[in-house]
Amino acid sequence: MKCISRFALLLILLSSSSFAALGNSLTPAFPSDSINRIEGIVWDPYRHPVPNIYVELQNENYSSIGRTRTDSTGRFSFIGVSGGHFNIKVLTSGTDYQEHTEGLDVVNVVQGSSDSVYLDIYLQFDKLKASSGAASLTEAIFVQNVPAEAQKLYHKGVKDISEKLDRGFAEIDEALKIFPDYYDALNTMGCEYVSRKEYQKSFPYLIRAIDINRRSFSSFYALAYAAFEMNHRPEAMEAARAATTLQPNSTNAQLLYGTLLRLDGAYEAAEKALLQAEHSTKGASVPGIHWQLALLYNRMNRNHEAAAELETYLKIQPDARDKKEIQELIAKLRKESKQKFVSSDRKDAP
Secondary structure (H helix, E strand, C coil): CCCHHHHHHHHHHHHCHHHHHHCCCCCCCCCCCCCEEEEEEEECCCCCECCCCEEEEECCCCCEEEEEECCCCCEEEEEEECCEEEEEEECCCCCCECCEEEEEEECCCCCCCCCEEEEEEECCECCCCCCCCCCCHHHHHHCCCCCHHHHHHHHHHHHHHHCCCCHHHHHHHHHHHHCCCCHHHHHHHHHHHHHCCCHHHHHHHHHHHHHHCCCCHHHHHHHHHHHHHCCCHHHHHHHHHHHHHHCCCCHHHHHHHHHHHHHCCCHHHHHHHHHHHHHHCCCCCCHHHHHHHHHHHHHCCCHHHHHHHHHHHHHHCCCCCCHHHHHHHHHHHHHHHHHHHHHHHHHHCC
């Protein structure tokens, strides 16, 4: 599945008359002939390293592509990843910590070069899981006593899916037959089906996963994405809103939420979400954000700003397939903005 920026570009593109001639402008991919590394340390709220906890490498759609455990110093590493956007998720089941996911970008500036990304992850306590006295319902659900056979089948299924073996789905389904409320299994199945664009199949898994873990960002995000692809706008909007509430600094979630708000005509709220998406990149260049802001500003008759966003888009994407058409559109937007300014100036003249 393409990243959310590409997905949103295509969907909004079809709904915007001013940009209809631009076609499907996508981000060109770099060949992966370099050795990239993602590494970091997981810290607890007291700034102590957290040993022996699972850390998962996910693609831009929150589908698992690798998993490791932290060592005795809390350190983890993933070696040999391609360039692109990834998410690092700390699996906190069985602990008192909140689920934690952070996005990052691996960038090969020059073809054949390598990139090394370091990430410190600071966990927070989950008050619902760390409450004293009798365990609450939420805690009982999060800290699951999964039967050993179900765990074995699940881990085998995850390994097989990561190796592109379809039998992994059957193995995880067998784990769910043993333990139907197995959150990790439900979430994995739902996200994997979304990754494969089998959106209808993802719904029962994701909905059940959310019923069990109301704090699951990845389940809410995947559900929002799938619902949008299936044109279930109200459900997509609600799930995207929940995702941004759980992870307000998620670039992808804010980008999707901004897209939905824009299509719903809630332009001011859409602008807020898209600007938050831009802020959340922490300086990384995400061309899709600028493209969508351009589309939004065009709808709001703010063509000067729309042109500026398109210019930024081309600076980030100098090899955009529709570069000539975009440059022509920039010129058109600049002209319309200038005419509007002159018209307004004449009206204000004594």
